[in-house]
Amino acid sequence: MAETILSISHLTKRFDDQTILEDLSLEVREGEVVVIVGSSGCGKSTLLRCINALEDIQGGEIRLRGELIRYGSKNLPEMRRKVGMVFQNYELFPHLTVLENILLAPVKAQKRSREEVREEALTLLDRVGLKEKAGSYPRQLSGGQKQRVAIVRALCMHPEILLFDEVTAALDPEMVREVLDVIVSLADQGKTMLIVTHEMSFARAVADRIILLEDRNILEESDPETFFTAPKTEQAKKFLQSFEFNRKNKAEA
Amino acid sequence: MPDLGLEVLWRGKNFVRLLGGLWVALRISLIAAGISVVAGILLGIAASRKRSVSSVILRIWLGIIHIMPQMVLLFLMYFGTTRAFGWNLSGETAAIIVFSLWGAAEMGDLVRGAVSSIPVIQRESAEALGLKPFQVYRWIILPQAVRRLLPLSINLITRMIKTTSLVTLIGVVEILKVAQQIIEANRKASPNAAFGVFLTIFVMYYLACRPLSLAAKKLEKHWR
Amino acid sequence: MRTIRNIIALAIALVLALSLVVTASADVVYRTLDEIKASGTINIGVFSDKNPFGYVDENGEYQGYDVYFARRIGEDLGVTVNYVSTEAANRVEYLETGKVDIVLANFTVTPERAEKVDFALPYMNVALGVVSPDSRVIKDLSELTADDQVIVISGTTAEDYLIKNNPEILLQKYDTYANAKNALENGNAAAWANDNTEVIAFALQNEGYTVGIPSLGSQDTIAPAVSKGNESLLNWINDEIRALAGENFFHKDYEETLVDTYGLDYEDSLVLEGGGLAE
Numbered sequence: 001m002a003e004t005i006l007s008i009s010h011l012t013k014r015f016d017d018q019t020i021l022e023d024l025s026l027e028v029r030e031g032e033v034v035v036i037v038g039s040s041g042c043g044k045s046t047l048l049r050c051i052n053a054l055e056d057i058q059g060g061e062i063r064l065r066g067e068l069i070r071y072g073s074k075n076l077p078e079m080r081r082k083v084g085m086v087f088q089n090y091e092l093f094p095h096l097t098v099l100e101n102i103l104l105a106p107v108k109a110q111k112r113s114r115e116e117v118r119e120e121a122l123t124l125l126d127r128v129g130l131k132e133k134a135g136s137y138p139r140q141l142s143g144g145q146k147q148r149v150a151i152v153r154a155l156c157m158h159p160e161i162l163l164f165d166e167v168t169a170a171l172d173p174e175m176v177r178e179v180l181d182v183i184v185s186l187a188d189q190g191k192t193m194l195i196v197t198h199e200m201s202f203a204r205a206v207a208d209r210i211i212l213l214e215d216r217n218i219l220e221e222s223d224p225e226t227f228f229t230a231p232k233t234e235q236a237k238k239f240l241q242s243f244e245f246n247r248k249n250k251a252e253a
Numbered sequence: 254m255p256d257l258g259l260e261v262l263w264r265g266k267n268f269v270r271l272l273g274g275l276w277v278a279l280r281i282s283l284i285a286a287g288i289s290v291v292a293g294i295l296l297g298i299a300a301s302r303k304r305s306v307s308s309v310i311l312r313i314w315l316g317i318i319h320i321m322p323q324m325v326l327l328f329l330m331y332f333g334t335t336r337a338f339g340w341n342l343s344g345e346t347a348a349i350i351v352f353s354l355w356g357a358a359e360m361g362d363l364v365r366g367a368v369s370s371i372p373v374i375q376r377e378s379a380e381a382l383g384l385k386p387f388q389v390y391r392w393i394i395l396p397q398a399v400r401r402l403l404p405l406s407i408n409l410i411t412r413m414i415k416t417t418s419l420v421t422l423i424g425v426v427e428i429l430k431v432a433q434q435i436i437e438a439n440r441k442a443s444p445n446a447a448f449g450v451f452l453t454i455f456v457m458y459y460l461a462c463r464p465l466s467l468a469a470k471k472l473e474k475h476w477r
Numbered sequence: 478m479r480t481i482r483n484i485i486a487l488a489i490a491l492v493l494a495l496s497l498v499v500t501a502s503a504d505v506v507y508r509t510l511d512e513i514k515a516s517g518t519i520n521i522g523v524f525s526d527k528n529p530f531g532y533v534d535e536n537g538e539y540q541g542y543d544v545y546f547a548r549r550i551g552e553d554l555g556v557t558v559n560y561v562s563t564e565a566a567n568r569v570e571y572l573e574t575g576k577v578d579i580v581l582a583n584f585t586v587t588p589e590r591a592e593k594v595d596f597a598l599p600y601m602n603v604a605l606g607v608v609s610p611d612s613r614v615i616k617d618l619s620e621l622t623a624d625d626q627v628i629v630i631s632g633t634t635a636e637d638y639l640i641k642n643n644p645e646i647l648l649q650k651y652d653t654y655a656n657a658k659n660a661l662e663n664g665n666a667a668a669w670a671n672d673n674t675e676v677i678a679f680a681l682q683n684e685g686y687t688v689g690i691p692s693l694g695s696q697d698t699i700a701p702a703v704s705k706g707n708e709s710l711l712n713w714i715n716d717e718i719r720a721l722a723g724e725n726f727f728h729k730d731y732e733e734t735l736v737d738t739y740g741l742d743y744e745d746s747l748v749l750e751g752g753g754l755a756e
Contacts, residue, residue: 054377081383091378095396095476104392105382157382265535328488328570335506335574336492424576426525426562434533437526438540441682441737 002030012059022216035203038213044196084154084162090146092138099134124152144175164195258446274428278417286410289356297364318358326351331423344425367398407469506575507704522577525562530583542734543581597714598752599698606673607690614689625667635670722751
């Protein structure tokens with residue numbers, strides 16, 4: 001069995017007196033693609049933000065290859081460099097070109113040679129079909145293009161694990177595909193990924209393991225075939241049915 | 254052509270005196286502007302953290318500066334410090350201090366506003382890439398903030414240059430005072446001198462402020 | 478102008494408040510006569526834009542009636558004069574903080590000011606004056622009928638005096654000298670009341686006008702002032718003014734600086750020699 005990259009144990013997260021996650025434990029092994037699903041507001045995004053220590057946690061611990069990731073700790077920037085994060089709204093830096101967006105952290109934070117990173121960045125941009133946009137500013141790109149740049153930006157850091165936070169939720173439908181295709185190809189390359197998404201067919205195709213988050217904790221955890229064809233819990237069935245219902249509506253329309 | 258009394262400018266050293274007065278005004282306002290920008294950025298960043306001590310200090314400081322006319326501050330700094338502490342600041346030093354206090358407060362508020370207007374998630378996005386807090390400010394927050402506050406700070410600096418006319422109240426002779434002197438000295442010989450002299454000042458102010466606004470425009474275009 | 482005056486009043490009040498709060502203030506702000514002589518420089522506050530009393534000529538040199546006297550003080554003390562450009566609003570403050578040694582800036586002696594600074598012997602007279610057109614010269618305020626109006630500039634001594642002593646006279650108020658002048662020239666009023674130096678100068682420069690009342694109300698004087706308590710300097714100035722009477726110094730001063738503006742007719746009524754004791 002492959003080595004454990006990310007291990008979360010007994011994680012509890014509260015905002016003021018509202019508990020979002022409680023006593024949650026989860027492990028992700030090298031090369032594994034884990035997809036987290038669940039109804040809106042169940043804490044999926046918060047979980048990802050905790051892993052990157054963008055949120056403080058009130059209990060438990062998070063380790064990356066055995067090393068503790070702790071909010072406010074001295075080596076946090078160093079730990080974060082090993083975790084690639086892609087946000088729902090891309091969060092490219094508007095004052096920098098596509099290439100500068102990608103080069104900034106590897107050059108400034110990782111102190112790698114500009115030339116080397118530049119070459120890598122252009123190769124990756126080429127692979128997602130955006131090589132000719134290297135000198136453009138984010139505002140000149142479509143949503144789907146921006147999100148692909150954001151993925152390249154995260155990849156160039158050579159992270160141990162990639163976190164995707166509903167990366168297609170803000171996109172127009174015709175652009176969803178181009179982004180998801182990139183992620184699927186990353187999965188094929190054996191990247192370790194933790195993905196939060198509402199795209200069920202994508203989840204089914206890309207995931208090694210599906211996790212259903214409800215009620216502050218993991219409710220169901222299984223391989224995609226089992227999850228989609230034979231869910232164990234009533235809530236999982238209900239959750240999946242909400243998509244079925246949507247689909248019927250679409251067919252009628 | 255109407256008589257603008259322009260000939261008074263060529264009498265004796267009058268034109269050189271006007272230029273000297275302009276230099277005094279520019280020296281005070283540009284030194285103060287330099288101090289204001291540096292202090293304002295530090296102050297603004299410190300104050301952009303909500304509920305921080307520095308944001309309270311900035312707010313009180315700004316309140317005082319806004320309530321008090323600059324004239325009062327100049328009086329306090331020049332005469333008040335002599336009475337209270339026995340300091341003997343030169344008029345120009347007192348003026349630079351007052352203008353810096355004023356500029357730093359306003360600049361601090363501009364920077365605070367600009368920094369706060371950068372979405373939190375931009376900072377998080379930079380942090381998630383493993384940039385250190387200083388690097389986040391240096392490469393992400395400040396460059397974006399500066400673009401937002403550039404027009405406002407140019408406006409502040411030109412307001413400063415214009416407000417220097419008040420320093421005559423603490424004995425500093427700057428361009429407007431020189432103008433007044435020239436007009437008064439020639440009240441009988443060239444009663445129309447006021448038009449010509451003020452027209453000249455207008456042109457001088459314009460030429461002095463023009464490079465500033467040009468540079469600002471160029472930068473804005475560059476950033477668009 | 479009103480608001481500027483209020484702001485300056487606020488400034489002065491705050492300066493005072495600050496000095497009360499902080500008790501560490503120096504007791505003696507001024508420099509004694511010996512200290513001034515030892516330093517080789519005397520700081521004299523003068524106007525720099527009030528022609529012909531204190532102004533700066535085209536070569537950047539201070540000139541005028543007050544400056545003529547200041548220059549003599551420097552010569553007789555054997556020190557260099559450092560002229561400080563003062564404004565009407567900050568003359569008292571300059572002396573109270575010892576930033577100048579003497580103020581020679583057309584400084585009218587008033588009881589309120591005398592509480593804060595020490596005035597030396599006066600060297601000039603001032604009073605209010607009234608100028609009117611030659612077609613109907615007003616020689617006494619009683620000649621004004623109920624329909625007549627008198628021009629004043631807001632905030633001046635003339636306004637205060639007329640409101641207080643002749644409330645029956647209709648006043649026409651203007652904010653600036655230029656507006657008041659225009660009003661008189663347009664025949665909007667029967668007369669214009671102001672400092673007599675101002676109306677005399679106006680009548681001399683504008684044909685068809687006469688100063689019918691050259692001296693109205695109580696005569697005020699203009700004198701040098703020093704910081705409160707600076708006796709050594711005050712006594713020296715007084716001795717100097719008395720001594721200068723022997724050479725008719727201030728008449729010479731008048732003829733050098735004021736005669737172009739006020740003419741010879743008013744020389745004896747405006748100039749004071751020896752602090753007025755010689756009269």
